[in-house]
């Protein structure tokens with residue numbers, strides 16, 4: 001059974017095929033309106049979400065399928081002590097495919113070991129978020145025209161930000177991508193990403209704390225929020241939360257064709273005055289997320305023979 005737990009479960013060729021399919025769906029959604037008729041997607045969200053859950057649900061509905069699920073652990077049998085592997089074994093009796101978000105790193109992987117239907121990791125703790133990465137790759141490709149030879153600045157909470165970890169894992173397999181990792185000292189990338197992904201792949205990267213200094217060299221700027229829910233104490237969060245606030249003044253030294261991405265939700269790290277700037281891609285990015293999830297659901301159902 002094929003699952004998507006880590007973005008590296010897909011090779012680059014498969015990713016590009018998925019992005020092509022997502023672009024086709026974007027261009028002609030009417031051609032895909034019935035393709036998942038009688039199919040069901042279960043969304044098992046043990047942690048809050050707006051975009052990811054709703055974009056999965058909208059994706060399945062636009063493919064002609066149906067959705068069921070829950071949006072908080074408290075309303076599921078997890079609150080009675082059921083394990084995730086039992087939950088997916090049961091849900092597999094009712095649904096053809098499952099999207100799962102969980103606060104514990106590795107929970108979707110553990111679930112996949114026992115599942116009879118494909119599992120999609122919709123975010124596991126501070127670890128991975130592969131469907132956000134597909135969304136980000138689709139957005140970069142549509143905005144920049146390709147996935148090679150550019151400099152990306154990743155800014156904010158690089159320690160707990162799972163979207164950044166998965167995005168680095170994907171882009172480190174692309175040609176000529178340079179990474180500029182911008183964060184306070186305490187929120188730098190975890191060692192396993194720096195060592196096992198960046199250094200191992202031979203990617204060019206630097207770690208800095210000043211956004212203004214590197215702004216002129218960036219082609220893509222990926223902003224992230226400081227992940228309050230993963231901090232051990234509120235004091236540290238309050239001290240670090242406003243480390244980077246992107247304002248129109250800070251963009252003065254940026255390239256004219258910079259692409260600004262953010263997985264959202266935004267707290268205050270991007271001034272709303274930037275929303276009208278054509279370089280702001282984050283709402284287009286949220287839209288892309290629905291199409292790329294449609295492509296992924298189709299691919300996994302097809303591979304499962306459903």
Ligand code: NCD
Pocket residue numbers: 051052123129132162163224225263264265
């Ligand atoms: C991200 C996540 O859940 O990790 N949100 C999302 O899925 N678009 C980013 C975040 O919560 O900061």
